[in-house]
Amino acid sequence: MFRKKSVVAAKIDTPGTVIGKDVQIEAVRLTGQESVRIEGTYKGFVDLEGSLVLGESGSITGDVRANYFLVAGEVDGDIYCSTQLHLVSTAKVIGNIQAPSLIVDEGSQVTGRFIIGADTVVDGKAMLPNAEEILRIENNTKAAENKKDTAKK
Numbered sequence: 001m002f003r004k005k006s007v008v009a010a011k012i013d014t015p016g017t018v019i020g021k022d023v024q025i026e027a028v029r030l031t032g033q034e035s036v037r038i039e040g041t042y043k044g045f046v047d048l049e050g051s052l053v054l055g056e057s058g059s060i061t062g063d064v065r066a067n068y069f070l071v072a073g074e075v076d077g078d079i080y081c082s083t084q085l086h087l088v089s090t091a092k093v094i095g096n097i098q099a100p101s102l103i104v105d106e107g108s109q110v111t112g113r114f115i116i117g118a119d120t121v122v123d124g125k126a127m128l129p130n131a132e133e134i135l136r137i138e139n140n141t142k143a144a145e146n147k148k149d150t151a152k153k
Contacts, residue, residue: 021057038073056090063095071108078112 015037023040035050038058052066058073065080071091081099089107
């Protein structure tokens, strides 16, 4: 007989910060050590030591690094997790995924490449692209902001 292997989701920390449904943030980088829940729109790089929950109404445009990431909304960028990524049925991801553990619920949508396994984590943190790639991401974000500022004037 075959047994269905049970999937254990990582423990989600209680978010210390919540970005509400009607909030839109454009920034170069969101960093912190506590857990965050995003129900609104965030554009920029997310780099958290804690858990990240992206609600069904939430969207992130930019790369994400978090300890644990539960996605119910939309992500347009690469995802790097230190422990686990959970894509629920409403998740839509356009980007590459790198995590030691992955849960994909039926109905979730991903366009990108998966790298799954323990070798994706070094010293307890998800490996990011090299430093040149991070600088490119930040510079592109800053250039876009400057272009918007110039257009407003």
